[in-house]
Amino acid sequence: MKDFKRISVRRMTKRFGDKTAVHDFSLELGKGEFVAFLGPSGCGKSTALNCITGLIPLTSGEIFIDDECIDDSRNKVPPEKREFGMVFQNYALFPHLTVRENVAFGLKLRRLGKAEVERRVGEVLRLVHLEGYAAKYPTQMSGGEQQRVAIARCIVLEPRLLLLDEPLSNLDAKLRVELRYELKALHERLKVTTIYVTHDQTEALALSDRIVVLNFGRIQQVGPPSEIFSNPSNPFVADFVGYKNAWAGGIEALKETPDGLEVRIRVQKNSLDARLPYPAGDPRREGIVAAFRSGSPVCTAIRPEDIVAGSRPGANSLRCVANLVEYQGHTSQVRATLENPASEGGAGALVDMRSSVDVAMGEIVEASIATDRILLFPEGLPEAAAS
Amino acid sequence: MRGAARGSYLYLLVPALVFIILLFLYPFFYGLYLSLTKANGTFTLTNYARFFSDARDFRTVWTTLSIAVPVTFVNVGLAIPFAYHMRRGLRGEKLISFFLIVPITLGTVLVSEGMLTFMGPNGWLNQLLIVLRIAREPVRFTHNYLGVVISLGLQGFPYAFLMLLGYVSGISPDLEKASQMLGASRIQTFWRVLFPLMVPGIAISFCLNFVMAFSVFPSAVLLGQPSGPTRVISIAAYQWAFEKFNFNAASAISMVMAAIELVVIGIILAWRGRMYKGASIVGKG
Numbered sequence: 039m040k041d042f043k044r045i046s047v048r049r050m051t052k053r054f055g056d057k058t059a060v061h062d063f064s065l066e067l068g069k070g071e072f073v074a075f076l077g078p079s080g081c082g083k084s085t086a087l088n089c090i091t092g093l094i095p096l097t098s099g100e101i102f103i104d105d106e107c108i109d110d111s112r113n114k115v116p117p118e119k120r121e122f123g124m125v126f127q128n129y130a131l132f133p134h135l136t137v138r139e140n141v142a143f144g145l146k147l148r149r150l151g152k153a154e155v156e157r158r159v160g161e162v163l164r165l166v167h168l169e170g171y172a173a174k175y176p177t178q179m180s181g182g183e184q185q186r187v188a189i190a191r192c193i194v195l196e197p198r199l200l201l202l203d204e205p206l207s208n209l210d211a212k213l214r215v216e217l218r219y220e221l222k223a224l225h226e227r228l229k230v231t232t233i234y235v236t237h238d239q240t241e242a243l244a245l246s247d248r249i250v251v252l253n254f255g256r257i258q259q260v261g262p263p264s265e266i267f268s269n270p271s272n273p274f275v276a277d278f279v280g281y282k283n284a285w286a287g288g289i290e291a292l293k294e295t296p297d298g299l300e301v302r303i304r305v306q307k308n309s310l311d312a313r314l315p316y317p318a319g320d321p322r323r324e325g326i327v328a329a330f331r332s333g334s335p336v337c338t339a340i341r342p343e344d345i346v347a348g349s350r351p352g353a354n355s356l357r358c359v360a361n362l363v364e365y366q367g368h369t370s371q372v373r374a375t376l377e378n379p380a381s382e383g384g385a386g387a388l389v390d391m392r393s394s395v396d397v398a399m400g401e402i403v404e405a406s407i408a409t410d411r412i413l414l415f416p417e418g419l420p421e422a423a424a425s
Numbered sequence: 426m427r428g429a430a431r432g433s434y435l436y437l438l439v440p441a442l443v444f445i446i447l448l449f450l451y452p453f454f455y456g457l458y459l460s461l462t463k464a465n466g467t468f469t470l471t472n473y474a475r476f477f478s479d480a481r482d483f484r485t486v487w488t489t490l491s492i493a494v495p496v497t498f499v500n501v502g503l504a505i506p507f508a509y510h511m512r513r514g515l516r517g518e519k520l521i522s523f524f525l526i527v528p529i530t531l532g533t534v535l536v537s538e539g540m541l542t543f544m545g546p547n548g549w550l551n552q553l554l555i556v557l558r559i560a561r562e563p564v565r566f567t568h569n570y571l572g573v574v575i576s577l578g579l580q581g582f583p584y585a586f587l588m589l590l591g592y593v594s595g596i597s598p599d600l601e602k603a604s605q606m607l608g609a610s611r612i613q614t615f616w617r618v619l620f621p622l623m624v625p626g627i628a629i630s631f632c633l634n635f636v637m638a639f640s641v642f643p644s645a646v647l648l649g650q651p652s653g654p655t656r657v658i659s660i661a662a663y664q665w666a667f668e669k670f671n672f673n674a675a676s677a678i679s680m681v682m683a684a685i686e687l688v689v690i691g692i693i694l695a696w697r698g699r700m701y702k703g704a705s706i707v708g709k710g
Binding site for chain 2: 093128195
């Protein structure tokens with residue numbers, strides 16, 4: 039393996055006809071880093087991945103490994119010469135070859151000696167816990183085992199970059215978690231630079247050093263998992279990582295502090311106090327201040343877990359009607375609507391919350407939200423304003 | 426319970442069994458019986474002995490093989506690259522398929538008649554070749570070995586192509602991508618991944634094409650020289666049956682035909698078995 043320090047993707051764009059699948063995508067990957075591309079289906083994450091492998095030609099943009107340009111959208115190093123490894127959602131093992139032959143496929147193409155091939159195949163099969171499977175054919179194995187072969191087939195070549203395209207999506211829930219642990223352990227051990235495409239935020243949060251959230255072919259936010267999870271930069275990212283309560287409202291009062299904003303928001307007939315953790319220079323802060331001055335609407339982002347049902351009315355208390363209660367073990371998932379007098383017009387806003395006390399359908403629920411658990415976005419904030 | 430239920434449905438197999446017995450097994454064994462008897466029904470091997478000792482008849486085996494084997498190799502050999510390049514679909518694919526299927530639909534006789542005029546000494550093809558100065562005098566495309574080969578190619582290639590196309594387009598494109606990502610060039614990917622996965626299809630289309638070509642009759646009569654260079658084995662059988670009215674001898678010849686076809690199919694299937702040990706389901710990855 040040729041050594042390198044970083045892989046840089048610069049302003050990568052891919053258009054199919056008049057549809058832009060990947061728009062102005064820039065990313066720096068440090069050696070050994072694990073980066074997840076997270077987004078809903080059709081957001082361009084797989085296209086971005088395939089562009090980086092070279093399997094799909096770029097419309098414009100460049101890809102560098104240190105100073106070596108491997109793709110400038112006119113000339114490119116072909117995929118087979120990039121020393122990248124790829125793992126597919128459907129495993130893509132060669133059905134006519136045994137596990138041993140599948141893993142040895144790339145080694146044989148590199149014309150390594152027989153003993154060397156044998157040694158490395160044995161080593162990597164031990165690493166993925168498939169020692170006894172060398173003579174089996176892929177179709178004789180379970181999905182999880184097949185995917186481990188596919189991973190072994192890549193890492194045996196010590197790729198400069200390992201790309202995984204929804205590798206766990208075809209597995210059932212239990213296997214998915216097991217293989218996720220194994221992937222994490224493998225990465226801890228081998229430190230292969232990795233890009234991991236997924237639509238599952240749990241996988242992205244659990245595995246990666248950094249997450250790239252994508253929508254409509256544009257990067258929405260790049261950051262470490264904790265930042266994506268607790269500090270989404272726009273309504274789309276917020277909704278995608280679980281801030282399900284997006285209520286339209288207006289700002290009644292606003293006070294600027296050095297490390298954030300203190301605001302009072304009106305949502306239908308309720309008033310909510312919130313401390314927004316937006317420091318100076320944050321585009322969200324400027325957006326909120328501007329919305330306050332112009333009186334334009336804003337949008338909340340609150341996690342269901344942060345709306346506590348059954349507590350005594352206090353600050354930020356809401357009265358709502360439970361419409362749907364799903365028992366989920368230690369808590370229940372409650373979907374409710376805010377009580378909204380007819381005089382205010384229209385139906386009450388949808389409230390998603392968790393409750394640890396019993397709630398019956400149709401019951402009036404008192405719920406409260408801590409002031410530091412509310413995020414606010416100016417409505418009409420362009421979804422790609424972040425990054 | 427389940428066994429009993431299954432048993433009571435076995436009678437549903439009866440129509441199929443009757444069909445197979447009446448149309449396949451009975452004629453086959455009756456032919457075998459005829460080939461081993463004299464006209465009066467007593468056992469004999471003379472029918473076979475006569476065929477193998479008569480130089481003119483026995484030569485038909487080699488004549489037929491010399492037509493059928495090259496034709497089959499050419500048909501399947503051409504079908505492989507065609508199917509490979511059309512595996513992801515092409516613009517105008519329907520048009521191409523249409524032109525390929527037409528010769529099958531029209532039937533051997535019409536195609537042969539067409540070839541006779543189109544490729545005859547005064548046909549368009551020869552006139553074109555002369556006008557373009559590719560040939561100085563009319564090239565003989567008909568009433569010889571070449572005529573039979575061309576006609577069998579026109580009829581056999583579409584079968585081979587359509588069958589292989591089904592096999593190749595069933596191979597997941599991800600397998601090709603995976604191979605490429607592991608460092609294989611396009612050619613290496615073809616030989617190490619696609620070709621082995623096509624082997625079952627190649628074997629089957631080779632068998633069908635060979636059997637079709639080996640039992641050639643109308644093309645050999647209409648486009649060849651049925652008395653000489655293209656006197657194929659089916660012509661020999663026909664002449665014994667309907668010119669000399671010796672059905673026993675004709676049956677012996679058809680048994681020899683069947684035996685040769687079985688041997689060739691056996692060779693092909695053995696090759697397939699050696700090439701392809703993996704799962705029989707292609708492309709599921």
